Amino acid sequence: MASPVGQEEPRQLPVRWGLSAHARRLLTLALAGLVIAIVTRRPEFAGLAAPALLLLATWRTDRPRQVAARVSMASSVVVEGVQTSVRIEIHGLADFWACLVVEPAETVTAGAAVILPSGKPDRSASLRLVPMRWGRRSLGLLMITFSDRYRLTEGRVLVRLPSVNCRPRPAQLTGSVVLSRLPSRLGEHPARVTGEGGEFAGVREFVPGDRQRRINWPATTRQGTLHLSTFAAERTQNLVVIADETADVGEPGSSSLDLVLRGAAGAVTRYLAARDRVGLIIHARSLTWIGPGQGQRHASRLLDLMMASHGGWDRAVSLTRLPRAALPPGALILVFSPLLDPLLIEALRDLRERGFSVIVVDVLNAEPHHGRSTLSKLTAQIWRLEQEAIRFSLTQIGVPVVHWDGVSSLDEPLAPYTRRVVVARR
Amino acid sequence: MSPRGQDPTARNRSGNRLPFAGIAAAALLAAGSIWWSAAPLAGGSAGTRLSLIVAIVAGVLSIAQLAIVAAVPRDTDAYSPTEQAARRVAELITTLPWAELMTVATLALEALHAAPAWHTAVLAFALIGYLFAVHLAETEAGASVLRTQLSLLAAGAGLTALAVGASALPSLPAGPAAALLRVAAIVIAVVVAGLVVPAWLGRSH
Numbered sequence: 152m153a154s155p156v157g158q159e160e161p162r163q164l165p166v167r168w169g170l171s172a173h174a175r176r177l178l179t180l181a182l183a184g185l186v187i188a189i190v191t192r193r194p195e196f197a198g199l200a201a202p203a204l205l206l207l208a209t210w211r212t213d214r215p216r217q218v219a220a221r222v223s224m225a226s227s228v229v230v231e232g233v234q235t236s237v238r239i240e241i242h243g244l245a246d247f248w249a250c251l252v253v254e255p256a257e258t259v260t261a262g263a264a265v266i267l268p269s270g271k272p273d274r275s276a277s278l279r280l281v282p283m284r285w286g287r288r289s290l291g292l293l294m295i296t297f298s299d300r301y302r303l304t305e306g307r308v309l310v311r312l313p314s315v316n317c318r319p320r321p322a323q324l325t326g327s328v329v330l331s332r333l334p335s336r337l338g339e340h341p342a343r344v345t346g347e348g349g350e351f352a353g354v355r356e357f358v359p360g361d362r363q364r365r366i367n368w369p370a371t372t373r374q375g376t377l378h379l380s381t382f383a384a385e386r387t388q389n390l391v392v393i394a395d396e397t398a399d400v401g402e403p404g405s406s407s408l409d410l411v412l413r414g415a416a417g418a419v420t421r422y423l424a425a426r427d428r429v430g431l432i433i434h435a436r437s438l439t440w441i442g443p444g445q446g447q448r449h450a451s452r453l454l455d456l457m458m459a460s461h462g463g464w465d466r467a468v469s470l471t472r473l474p475r476a477a478l479p480p481g482a483l484i485l486v487f488s489p490l491l492d493p494l495l496i497e498a499l500r501d502l503r504e505r506g507f508s509v510i511v512v513d514v515l516n517a518e519p520h521h522g523r524s525t526l527s528k529l530t531a532q533i534w535r536l537e538q539e540a541i542r543f544s545l546t547q548i549g550v551p552v553v554h555w556d557g558v559s560s561l562d563e564p565l566a567p568y569t570r571r572v573v574v575a576r577r
Numbered sequence: 578m579s580p581r582g583q584d585p586t587a588r589n590r591s592g593n594r595l596p597f598a599g600i601a602a603a604a605l606l607a608a609g610s611i612w613w614s615a616a617p618l619a620g621g622s623a624g625t626r627l628s629l630i631v632a633i634v635a636g637v638l639s640i641a642q643l644a645i646v647a648a649v650p651r652d653t654d655a656y657s658p659t660e661q662a663a664r665r666v667a668e669l670i671t672t673l674p675w676a677e678l679m680t681v682a683t684l685a686l687e688a689l690h691a692a693p694a695w696h697t698a699v700l701a702f703a704l705i706g707y708l709f710a711v712h713l714a715e716t717e718a719g720a721s722v723l724r725t726q727l728s729l730l731a732a733g734a735g736l737t738a739l740a741v742g743a744s745a746l747p748s749l750p751a752g753p754a755a756a757l758l759r760v761a762a763i764v765i766a767v768v769v770a771g772l773v774v775p776a777w778l779g780r781s782h
Contacts, residue, residue, distance in 0.1 A: 173712040179677040180684075180704060187688045195694035196684070198740020199701035202733025203708075206726065300725055302716065 161219035161242050166297065166306040168214045174303040177203040211299050214306060218243045222293070224313055231285045231320045237312055239293065240275040241267065247297035247306065251276055256291040258284040258404075269300070280312075284404060285319040285412055287458060318454050319409070322417030323560040326569030327425055329388060330508055334481050338387025339426045346384020353381050388427045389443045389479045392418050394457060395488030395495050396435040401517035407489035410514035410557040412457055414487040417561050423450045431456055432477050434488075434495050440477035473498050483508050489515035490541055490552075503548050510568060511545060511552045512561070599714030600643050606707035607636040607679060613700055614686040621689045628689060632682035639675035643714045646671055676711050680704060694744040698737050705733070732769040739765050 170178070184200030187193070219242040229235045241249055248269050253261035262279030280290050290312040297306040329340050341350040354370045357377035370378035394415040399408035415431070422429045428443035431453045441449075441456055478484070484507050488495055502509050515538070521531040542552045553564035562569065611632045618625065645667050687700050713720065723730070742758050742765075 172715065173708070175674070176676050176680065176708050176711065179674075180680050180708065183681045183684045184701075187684055191688050193688070193694075193697070194744045195697040195740050196688070198694075198737040198743075199684070199697055199704075201736030201740065202701065202705050202730060205729050205733045205736065209729065302712065302718075302722070 161221040161240060163217045164220050164308050164310065166216060166218050166308050168304060168306045171298060171302055171305040174207065177206055181207065207303065209301050209303065211304050214304065215244060218308060220310055222310055222312060227315055229282055229315045229317050231282055231317050234279055234281050236277045236279050237290065238275060238277050242273050244297050245269060245272040247299055249274065250296045251278060252294045253278055253280065254292045254294060255280065256289050259290055282315065282317040285317050287314060287316050289314045316458060319412035319416045321420045322413045324417045324421040324562060326562050326565065327421060328483060328510060328565060328568045330483050332481055333386035333388050336387045338385055340386055340388055341383035344384050345381040348383045348385035350383040351380060352383045354378050355381055389482035390422045390427055391430040391432060391443065391478055391482045391484050393432045393434055393484060393486040395492060396433055397492040398489050400489060405516065405557050407514050410555065411487040413557065414512055414514060414555060414561060415457060416454060418485050419450060419453050429453065430477060432473060442477055443479055472501050478507065486511045487514055496541060499545060499550055500548060503550050509550045511550055512564060513552050513554045514557065516556060596647055596714045596717050599710055600640060603643060603707060603710035603714055604640045606703055606710050607640065610683050610700060610703040610707055611636055613703060614683045625686065625689045628682050628686045632679055632686060635675045635679035635682055638670055639679055639711065642671050642675055643711065694741040698741045701737050735765045735769045
């Protein structure tokens with residue numbers, strides 16, 4: 152769950168004082184002028200050094216060795232590509248200007264430097280940062296430079312910024328794939344059977360025991376006997392998202408693993424928002440899963456599982472049969488994978504044989520690098536044919552494979568399945 | 578604002594506007610200082626050409642240093658070998674103290690010429706101006722930050738004038754001119770003290 156991070160109390164940090172670059176240049180001018188005046192016995196060179204020496208005379212000697220600072224964030228959980236802010240409070244050194252510059256960590260971008268003017272004993276500022284890639288990472292370092300009014304003295308303080316749990320940016324998905332057969336749990340999808348839902352299903356003759364409030368008066372008047380309206384039952388759907396983390400190919404930032412996580416996060420967010428029960432299976436070196444559930448806390452658990460490296464149920468690498476406990480009967484299986492791991496492909500075939508409705512979102516956007524030789528070209532051709540064969544074989548057994556480039560909305564590749572109910576076949 | 582909602586003005590890696598004016602002022606003052614101290618080139622002693630070359634190279638690189646620090650991003654992502662080599666060169670340029678080197682070379686050029694005292698005083702003003710222009714461009718601060726130092730700068734100018742007068746004294750014949758110069762020197766010294774002492778006392782405020 153999101154929680155505030157940072158220090159509770161301001162921490163005393165050592166300040167390293169020194170000459171500013173401006174002071175060093177003035178000192179060079181003054182010393183060079185004086186040396187030349189002595190060597191050449193020309194007093195005008197001593198006069199040349201005078202302005203610089205006068206400016207350096209205002210050098211401050213009363214410089215505190217420590218300053219109190221506190222760094223905090225509203226939440227330790229951020230989303231990639233979404234701006235977050237770090238609050239810094241400085242207590243002390245009121246006579247000095249403070250310049251706050253963030254040295255961002257890799258894949259983090261920082262906003263503009265912030266300058267806090269002198270005069271107040273307690274000063275604070277918010278620094279803007281944007282983590283550009285998912286994962287648990289440090290935001291970087293904060294360099295605070297204190298300078299006096301003449302910019303001759305500089306004191307530097309280095310502060311480590313807090314680490315954050317950066318979640319993948321959920322892919323955009325507005326529609327949802329709904330199966331024809333839904334488990335008998337109350338939900339929001341109209342089912343084929345009649346029930347207590349709100350969607351009109353038809354008209355039938357009244358039988359004793361029916362609720363009178365559902366009598367359809369126009370039909371009753373027409374037919375001469377009591378008729379009543381029937382409504383479709385509203386059921387929930389079980390969705391299990393399989394995220395294949397076995398391979399990470401392609402350009403960093405849009406690699407297959409990036410797309411897997413963004414797509415899985417998008418599906419989890421969309422289906423939980425539609426009150427469906429969503430589970431997650433991470434297919435990596437180890438197999439970890441969380442069974443279907445609902446609610447914000449469950450969403451948070453699923454997204455945290457995507458970030459976790461290892462944990463949970465761990466079995467041999469040669470596993471081709473996904474655990475029954477993670478797969479409730481009649482669940483829709485949405486797989487995000489580059490389809491490079493033969494074990495996962497075998498597991499998908501097994502799922503289909505067990506009667507699950509499976510849709511694969513292929514996120515492979517890269518090819519192995521091949522040379523210009525004839526043999527390399529032939530290798531590349533064979534690799535492509537092999538990939539096509541894998542996708543074709545899945546399609547043939549009733550597992551549709553759609554390709555997602557990671558740029559467009561997930562609605563585009565899933566459109567053929569979101570526009571109508573997908574018939575669950577056994 | 579541009580149609581996409583972004584400010585079209587060029588900005589540096591800190592997100593602030595690039596200090597074009599500061600860099601241009603520093604470049605002009607550097608060129609002016611070098612030219613002032615080197616002319617006439619034929620009138621210099623041995624080593625004038627070497628000093629001139631050092632001054633020009635250091636001056637150009639000090640301006641390049643300002644431009645690099647202001648404009649080039651510090652991203653550490655992967656680059657091609659050409660970009661990595663360019664990054665190494667940029668790091669070398671930004672690491673070395675080119676402004677200090679140019680200052681020393683320019684003073685050496687001036688010392689190698691038998692220039693009158695007022696000539697050196699003009700160079701002093703140009704060099705101080707150059708150093709402040711570099712400082713303002715480097716810190717991206719406005720010229721208003723110099724307001725607090727005006728009294729000290731005025732005092733420094735007075736002391737420079739005093740030094741010029743002191744160097745002229747031996748060549749002056751005894752008489753009213755020399756007496757007037759001595760009186761003027763005393764007045765300047767008093768004014769300088771009046772300007773410096775309050776600034777020195779109030780340096781912690």
